Amino acid sequence: MIYRIEETTSTNDDARDAKYRHGDIVWAERQTAGRGQRGHSWTSPEGQNLTFSLVLEPRFLPVGKQFLLSEAVALALTDTFAQAGIETRIKWTNDIYAGNRKLVGILIEHSYSGPTLARTVVGIGINVNQKEFDPALPNPVSMAVAAGRTFDRSEVLETFRKRLETRYAQLERGDAEALQRDYRERMYGLGEQRTFRHPDGTPFEAVIEGVRPSGELLLRHVGGPLREYLFKEVEFVVK
Template sequence: MNYPKPIYIPQTISTNVSLADICSKGVTENLTSVYSSFQTDGRGQRGNKWESEDGKNLLFSFVVFPKELPAKEHFILLQITALALFDALSEYTDGVRIKWPNDIYWMDKKICGTLIENDLSGMNIERSISGTGVNLNQKVFRSNAPNPVSLSQITGQEYDAETILHKIMEHASCYYRMYENGESESIRRKYFDAIYRKEGFHRYRDENGEFEATIEDIEKDGRFILKDREGNVRKYLFKEVEYII
């Protein structure tokens, strides 16, 4: 095992909070992870809450301590997490994709959401905690989230959260070693190859309204590059554009 044994916490405010607390108490190894059966205040992107029925899903976080990674290059850490999730879940079903920047989709439904929190030292990232909710065995979703799905709903099977976590952490460990070995461009290419709606024209919305475009590229800093029907190239940072699903 190329990572520390995951730490189980039956209930927590959020796994990101629990892991940050562990880190604050002393030296913590790279790729240390915690997981829980229930979060009382699970958080998602844009300030959203993450719905998870008690004991039904995988809720986990892991930490890395990059060496001399400029904050402006933080997107590589997001790619590592997204690819680890993509690889692990693709072992169980076809149709898994990465929806820019870091959601995991099956077809047009969301199976994973990730929130990454970085601590800086000067201009560099000193610590990065990646927290993810994976919908595993939940059958009914009651929140107003528009399109959730669980792995169990897709396949009709039940899954053990710890088993899935170990698969994810194995992949995360491999990608983090690639990053440490200077293979960030290989990670970027693999990420782009796994992108949701990579082929053809699809609908998007930005501050000026709706439009159709195809994905041209995703730059090193995470910038999303689209080309619309008129041939105009549009570049977006996080939260500046959204998919219409």
Template sequence: MPSDNPIGEPFFELSEVESSNNYAMQKVQAHLAVHGTTWFAHFQKAGKGQRGKEWKAEPSQNIMLSCVVEPALLSVDNQFLLNAAVALACHDFFKLYAVDKTSIKWPNDIYWEDRKAGGVLIENVLSGERWRYSIIGIGININQTLFPVGVRNPVSLKQITGKTYDIIKLAKELCISLETRWQQLLLLPASHLLKEYSVHLYKLNQSANFEKNGNFFSGIIRGVTKTGELLISQDNHAATSYSTVNWVLP
């Protein structure tokens, strides 16, 4: 699947699909996609979110897309760095329109103030020590203003700015942001992306509430490790790293 295409080229629109990530995976497995290929879904009947959750969105109101990338030049140990690069690209894009108050809620949700504006789901395919390809799925709320009951604290660009946007134009701008961060991932030291990612963390250096194995606790977020664990300090002690922890949000 070698290709010099930038992310977003070619760019296909799908009127309806079960899941853009599943669709992209099927195309890759059938050798019908190259690095950079992107599918934009106007409607997903069964969109995929983190941890098996469903991503629900009104038709033709938001960005819902999946991109194929081939991380052949990256070590399989760098999977979190891809996550960080994609989250930063989404942050760059959203902040351009929403301006201040945009952050990254660990590991890869986009927040505006205390409300969720978007999320990322990356599915990696490995073959031994070789990182064959990744499917980057992104959902960002753009023009939707009414959300299903039970969706926690959603927000869209339209709710923030009062403006209605051309979602295809914005989706292609997001692809440009993704390509910029992809090139940084390939060319810059890992510390560069990790530092930027940490700077933009939701609740950085603030107290937050968490749950782990049924135990609830408060701690101060201090950053992330190079492998993506969240660093949380409690009672002025040194920070502890957590590979999995659940947020307890207001």
């Protein structure tokens, strides 16, 4: 069920409430303390975009395979945009890009029950109809800008919900190979030499070769070895 509210601090915080069950979506017009990856804040003008959190209860999924859930969510979003005529790519770990510009931010927060996941809250911000952005943002874009037309936000959300049902069913069936294949094929910058940055700020050049099932990014350093990086061990520099 979709629960639509006018204002909250963060939909991810709201979605932790036990009254929300598997498949429920909390959609807010305004977030006063929205969060993104790497501790960034997330803001959105009222009435133009989609800011919501999805509740999932993937109790069948081992903790060591939790990245498969991230893949399913990211792929469901790219499926959604394909239906709208917008070609997108997944920037590891799970930002969605149209061209070289960020269309979606995702923040996934898990809780665990022994060796498996218990409950997952997926916070998603989709730029839908916004056409003017804060100049401080490095590279934003919206569906409206990418497609040259406006969208009904409720229809976009419903399309995503249906596409996620399909991808989640793959996950439940244990069809990890298909999820991993599709995720790799849709990776932003796959096979290209790109600039990355170590946590200390040191840049380096490498080619993206893929991602491990456990989520590590595989980078072939220019003139060097193939190495794997966990989230926060490397930053993708988008110019």
